[in-house]
Structures are given as structure tokens and as C-alpha cells.
Amino acid sequence: MRIDVLTIFPQMFDVPFSFGIFKRAIDRNLVKINVHNIRDYTHDKHHTVDDYPYGGGPGMVLKPGPVFDAVAAVQDQIVKESGGVEPPVILLTPQGRLFNQQIATELSGHSHLVLICGHYEGIDERVVEHLVTDEISIGDYVLTGGELPALVVIDAVLRLLPGVLGSEDSAQEDSHVHGLLEYPQYTRPADFQGWPVPEVLLSGNHAQIARWRREQIVRRTLERRPDLINSAELGREEKEMVKQMTASNKAKSSLNKEPEK
Ligand code: ADE
Numbered sequence: 001m002r003i004d005v006l007t008i009f010p011q012m013f014d015v016p017f018s019f020g021i022f023k024r025a026i027d028r029n030l031v032k033i034n035v036h037n038i039r040d041y042t043h044d045k046h047h048t049v050d051d052y053p054y055g056g057g058p059g060m061v062l063k064p065g066p067v068f069d070a071v072a073a074v075q076d077q078i079v080k081e082s083g084g085v086e087p088p089v090i091l092l093t094p095q096g097r098l099f100n101q102q103i104a105t106e107l108s109g110h111s112h113l114v115l116i117c118g119h120y121e122g123i124d125e126r127v128v129e130h131l132v133t134d135e136i137s138i139g140d141y142v143l144t145g146g147e148l149p150a151l152v153v154i155d156a157v158l159r160l161l162p163g164v165l166g167s168e169d170s171a172q173e174d175s176h177v178h179g180l181l182e183y184p185q186y187t188r189p190a191d192f193q194g195w196p197v198p199e200v201l202l203s204g205n206h207a208q209i210a211r212w213r214r215e216q217i218v219r220r221t222l223e224r225r226p227d228l229i230n231s232a233e234l235g236r237e238e239k240e241m242v243k244q245m246t247a248s249n250k251a252k253s254s255l256n257k258e259p260e261k
Contacts, residue, residue: 001110001161002032002081004074005150006067007117008049010035012147022155025164033154034074038062041069050120059121067127071114078112087112089133091123092146092153096135099149101176103136104156115153117146179232181225183216218242222249 005013013035016022025031039047042065050060071089078087088110097103107113116123116132128135138149158164160171174182186197200212218241221228229242 001030001108001157002034002078002112003154003157004078004087004112004114005033005035005117005154006038006070006074006115007035007145007147007150008038008062008119009117009145009147010037013151016151021159021164025158025161028163030161030163031158036070036074038066038070041066041073053121057121061121062119062123062127064124064126067116067123068131071116071131074114078114082111085111087114089114089116089131090153091116091118091128091132091135092138092149093118093123093135094137094140094142096137098140099136099138099153099156101156101174104153104160107153107157108160113157115146115150117150119145179228180217180221181228183213183220214238215241219245222246 007013013033017026017033026033038049042048049063049066051063053059053061075086075089079085088107090107090113092115116127136149136153138152143149165171186201190197190202198212200208203209214237218238221232222242222245234242
């Protein structure tokens with residue numbers, strides 16, 4: 001995969017790409033990440049990337065010219081390299097579609113991605129209307145720029161690429177892959193400060209362990225993210241667990257209710 005990032009703060013990417021899984025994926029040529037400084041595509045003496053908003057108001061707006069020129073240069077290279085495939089051009093913005101595991105999987109299927117990091121009060125709307133093919137938000141909060149969101153997206157996408165994680169299975173078993181949360185994990189010691197590891201995990205009975213884990217997945221998701229249950233891919237056994245747990249929760253909560261006067 002090739003990822004081109006357009007930013008006014010290219011140095012923000014130096015450290016994250018120099019460590020751990022990012023670095024290993026880059027060193028193994030599983031991904032090529034090019035970070036471009038939007039400022040390099042300005043043509044005035046002061047290398048201006050922003051300007052006052054028409055109509056007034058606070059803050060500055062990213063000018064369209066340098067962003068269009070930067071994307072054109074990158075797209076030229078990509079189209080040549082890939083024999084005509086046009087990559088998605090993604091703007092990181094709080095106004096985009098909300099990023100999730102499904103979108104990460106979708107993006108991991110592309111051979112190239114172009115990510116534009118927005119800034120200031122925003123970016124000239126003509127970039128959104130005529131250049132960008134997708135807008136992504138990493139959550140309902142406002143950050144100072146699109147650099148951290150771009151890193152979040154890159155991290156979630158990279159770890160899905162074959163060979164990036166130690167074992168292919170590790171991404172398969174993740175939270176959210178099947179639309180549910182993850183079961184709890186334990187490692188040695190079996191007793192830590194008087195808190196024991198659940199006995200079933202020490203039993204060596206693989207069928208029982210698998211059943212316990214499925215139960216934990218359903219229980220946690222129901223407790224912490226009930227909104228995920230309806231859209232998750234549930235098997236017959238999991239559906240039965242949801243039914244039983246919901247019924248037993250209802251029974252408990254009606255026991256706890258104050259008697260009516
Ligand atoms: N830029 C600023 N805030 C953002 C957010 N929540 N998601 C994506 N890009 C952003």
C-alpha cells in the first residue's frame with residue numbers, strides 16, 4: 001500500500017513512523033508512506049497556506065490553491081505508478097463520516113490512499129466539493145488539526161494489511177472485527193495480589209474456554225456498548241446468550257425497583 005499525507009506540519013509524523021509496528025511495516029516495504037508539506041506547493045514569497053475567511057469571523061482558512069497543487073502532484077505520481085487507478089482523496093475533518101473498524105477494513109483494500117490534514121477554522125469549501133472524495137472524522141470532538149486523526153486512520157488500516165502484525169490471527173480476533181467487544185485477557189501469575197485468573201482458563205478444556213470467552217464477549221458488549229448488539233454478526237449461540245442475559249438483567253432490575261406505594 002502507498003499512503004500520501006498532505007499536511008502543514010510534516011514533522012508531526014516523524015516520531016510515530018519511527019517506532020514499533022509502523023516502522024516495521026515501512027522497513028519491510030509493506031507500506032510506503034510519503035508525507036508532503038502543503039507549504040511546498042505555495043507560489044508566493046511568504047509561502048502562505050491560509051487566509052482570512054470571506055464574510056468575516058474568527059480564525060483562518062486553508063487556501064485551496066496549494067492543496068489542489070499538492071494533490072495534483074501526488075495523483076500524477078500515483079496514476080503513473082498504478083497504471084491509471086485513482087486513489088481516494090480523504091479529508092480528515094470533524095464533519096466527516098465517523099471512523100470505525102468497517103471503514104478501516106474498506107480503506108485497507110485500496111492500493112493507495114491520499115490523506116489531507118485540515119487545519120485552522122477549516123479548509124476552503126471548494127477543496128471539499130471538487131477535490132476530496134471522502135471525509136472522515138475520528139470522533140465527535142474537535143482537534144486542532146487533522147494530523148492526529150490521520151495517524152489514527154493509518155494505524156487502524158496498517159495493522160489490517162497482511163504481514164504487518166506478528167500473526168494474521170491477531171487482527172482477526174480484535175474487538176470490533178465482528179462488531180462486538182473483546183473478551184478479557186490474563187497472563188501469569190495465576191494469582192496476582194490475591195486476584196486469581198478465572199479458573200476455566202487454567203482448566204485446559206478448550207471447548208469450555210471458548211464458550212466462556214463467547215459469553216464474556218456478549219456480556220461485555222451488552223453492558224458497555226448495547227448499541228453494538230443489533231448490528232453485530234451473532235451466531236445462534238450468541239443470540240441465545242443475549243436473550244438469556246437480557247431476561248436475567250430485566251429480572252434483576254425489577255427486583256431492585258422500589259415497591260409502588
Ligand atoms: N480535525 C479536527 N478534529 C477532527 C476530528 N475529530 N476528526 C477528524 N479530523 C479532525
